[in-house]
Amino acid sequence: MNFPDILTLFYIDKSTMSKIAADFSDQITQATSGNSSCLQALSSYLTPATGLEKGNYLAIDFGGTNIRVSAVSLQGNGRCSLLTEARRPLRDPNKTYDLTSSDLSGSELFDFVASLVKQVYSQYPARQLGLTFSYPMQQEGVNRARLLRWTKELKPRETVGRNIDTMLMEALARHGLAHLTLQAVINDTVACFLTGSYYNQAVVAGSICGTGHNTCCLHPFSPDEPEVIINLESGNFDRLPRNHYDQMLDLVSDNPGQQYFEKMVSGKYLGELLRLIYMDITEQGVLPQPEGDRFKYPFTIGAEVVGWLHDNPHSKLVWQWTQQAGLTLQPDQLFFLQDISSAIVKRAIHLIAASYLGILSSRLAVNPAPVIAVDGSVFQHMPGFTAGIENLLNSELAGSHPRLLMTPDGSIIGAAVAAARL
Numbered sequence: 001m002n003f004p005d006i007l008t009l010f011y012i013d014k015s016t017m018s019k020i021a022a023d024f025s026d027q028i029t030q031a032t033s034g035n036s037s038c039l040q041a042l043s044s045y046l047t048p049a050t051g052l053e054k055g056n057y058l059a060i061d062f063g064g065t066n067i068r069v070s071a072v073s074l075q076g077n078g079r080c081s082l083l084t085e086a087r088r089p090l091r092d093p094n095k096t097y098d099l100t101s102s103d104l105s106g107s108e109l110f111d112f113v114a115s116l117v118k119q120v121y122s123q124y125p126a127r128q129l130g131l132t133f134s135y136p137m138q139q140e141g142v143n144r145a146r147l148l149r150w151t152k153e154l155k156p157r158e159t160v161g162r163n164i165d166t167m168l169m170e171a172l173a174r175h176g177l178a179h180l181t182l183q184a185v186i187n188d189t190v191a192c193f194l195t196g197s198y199y200n201q202a203v204v205a206g207s208i209c210g211t212g213h214n215t216c217c218l219h220p221f222s223p224d225e226p227e228v229i230i231n232l233e234s235g236n237f238d239r240l241p242r243n244h245y246d247q248m249l250d251l252v253s254d255n256p257g258q259q260y261f262e263k264m265v266s267g268k269y270l271g272e273l274l275r276l277i278y279m280d281i282t283e284q285g286v287l288p289q290p291e292g293d294r295f296k297y298p299f300t301i302g303a304e305v306v307g308w309l310h311d312n313p314h315s316k317l318v319w320q321w322t323q324q325a326g327l328t329l330q331p332d333q334l335f336f337l338q339d340i341s342s343a344i345v346k347r348a349i350h351l352i353a354a355s356y357l358g359i360l361s362s363r364l365a366v367n368p369a370p371v372i373a374v375d376g377s378v379f380q381h382m383p384g385f386t387a388g389i390e391n392l393l394n395s396e397l398a399g400s401h402p403r404l405l406m407t408p409d410g411s412i413i414g415a416a417v418a419a420a421r422l
């Protein structure tokens with residue numbers, strides 16, 4: 001495949017974007033009507049935050065990269081403080097443990113979480129607990145949820161189909177913490193929504209682009225009741241123009257055939273797309289072979305590298321990366337990698353914007369200035385990502401003023417806000 005062809009493969013034009021937005025909206029309608037859909041309408045049983053929530057809580061963020069526990073103090077009127085925290089990566093860089101291993105059992109995983117809760121509780125003995133859990137689950141109430149499947153990094157044994165609340169409470173009991181009350185179990189997009197609405201009442205959706213990708217929005221389950229936040233599990237959206245690099249990526253992933261949207265936009269996969277393209281064009285002699293086995297194995301280029309190249313191929317960060325990879329690249333080769341990285345990033349921006357258009361289009365009559373709360377490493381660190389999505393939304397929805405609201409620590413604060421809602 002030659003260079004211009006590769007860039008074309010990642011280009012999303014205006015009409016494709018409109019088609020994706022319409023398909024996304026249609027799939028939401030199917031999911032909320034109980035029909036078959038690549039999206040889901042998983043109720044959180046929660047309405048947006050009022051901003052008046054108060055109290056001290058223990059909050060757990062069970063994410064795709066780290067597990068983090070904090071004590072959070074909510075003071076109402078959108079004010080809050082994080083009092084302390086214990087945070088561990090899913091995989092220890094010094095290789096003393098690996099929570100992503102398929103040999104791990106559910107009890108071992110939740111014992112790990114409970115030990116972090118114990119550490120924080122010993123300093124701030126708040127008794128009420130909120131859990132943000134960044135994987136698909138079927139809620140049976142605000143604080144009860146059954147694990148549907150693992151996406152992204154984890155695959156422990158004896159967990160799918162079980163209640164996350166039960167597994168956590170059993171582990172807490174083994175750590176002498178049976179007296180804690182689990183007030184809420186929520187998806188990370190819902191946590192982001194709640195954090196956003198704690199600060200700003202115009203929030204109508206919450207979205208994460210970090211290791212994984214997903215969005216939640218509001219849905220009126222009953223005409224007499226307020227709208228409820230629903231998790232769409234939109235990383236699984238599949239009405240998308242996938243190219244052969246997307247197909248190759250799917251085959252090397254842990255979950256072929258699933259999470260097509262997530263695999264085109266999220267932090268776990270952006271670097272892998274670059275690696276697949278790099279290896280392809282290296283075979284044609286356009287770019288030099290890396291040293292030894294450097295890029296031979298999947299997932300050996302991170303999303304941050306895509307961001308550095310997209311931003312400035314002559315930066316110190318890119319230079320350090322080429323040194324580590326044993327690459328000597330000419331200026332035109334660096335520009336070539338910049339164009340590819342930018343194509344990957346711009347496609348992600350267009351696809352996410354299209355999905356937001358699918359959510360917002362039906363709300364503009366009621367709310368012409370909607371806010372989408374966002375969080376995750378790609379939103380935080382990918383140059384031009386948030387602004388790019390916001391610009392596209394504004395140009396597509398002329399006359400209204402959609403805005404993205406970054407909610408740093410959204411998963412932790414949202415867990416506390418959810419715990420305070422009862």
Ligand code: BGC
Pocket residue numbers: 064133134135136151152187188189208209210211212213214215233235262
């Ligand atoms: C999970 C979602 C989660 C998203 C962002 C996806 O892989 O299925 O539940 O919200 O990642 O963390």
